Structure formats: structure tokens, C-alpha cells
Amino acid sequence: MENKESYHGNQLCFSCAHYYFNNGESDTTGCRAFPQGIPSSVYGGYNHRKVVNGQVGSYVYQEAGYEDLCPFAQYLYKLEHG
Structure with missing residues (x-):
């Protein structure tokens, strides 16, 4: 998997409608495509x-x-867009 993009210098996952953040309740984050945790090869x-x-x-993305962004992604958005 070589086709990489970033969102505010971070993973593109943060700006995806299918992404969800666990708010610290577990050690994984997921999405509809990877509900048990996003593989590092994708999350990177x-x-x-x-x-x-x-x-x-x-x-897909x-x-x-x-x-629709999770709270952390909204924070990143505000950093990027003021």
C-alpha cells in the first residue's frame, strides 16, 4: 500500500465519514471498514x-x-482552517 495522503500532516482517516474515535475507552480506533482496529498499513x-x-x-474513504467529524478531527480541522 503505497498511495499515501495526509490530513493536517496526520492520517487521512481523521477526515473520513466512516472513522470513529474511541475517546480513550480502548487502545484502538476503528472505522466501518476496520471495526476491530485500523491496520497500521492503512492508518499510516x-x-x-x-x-x-x-x-x-x-x-472506502x-x-x-x-x-460528522469525531471531536479530535474537528480539533485538527480548526487548527488547519482557523
Whole structure:
């Protein structure tokens, strides 16, 4: 997986509509495609615009609107956009 992108210098996952953050309740973060935890090969900035082996369903990156972002992603958005 070599196609990488970033969001405010971080993982593209933060700006995805399918991403969720556990708010410190466990040591994993997930998304609809990887509910048991996002693999480091994907979480490290992989451009998940196509289905990859090992994921659930056909979920791929879909940019979230601000209101749909998890609190941490909203924080990153504010840093980037003021």
C-alpha cells in the first residue's frame, strides 16, 4: 500500500465519514471498514479509495463534513482552517 495522503500532516482517516474515535475507552480506533482496529498499513496515511483485503464491506474513504467529524478531527480541522 503505497498511495499515501495526509490530513493536517496526520492520517487521512481523521477526515473520513466512516472513522470513529474511541475517546480513550480502548487502545484502538476503528472505522466501518476496520471495526476491530485500523491496520497500521492503512492508518499510516494509506489512500483508502478502493476496497482492500481484510476489510469489512465495501467502505472506502469518504470525506466527512465538519459536523460528522469525531471531536479530535474537528480539533485538527480548526487548527488547519482557523
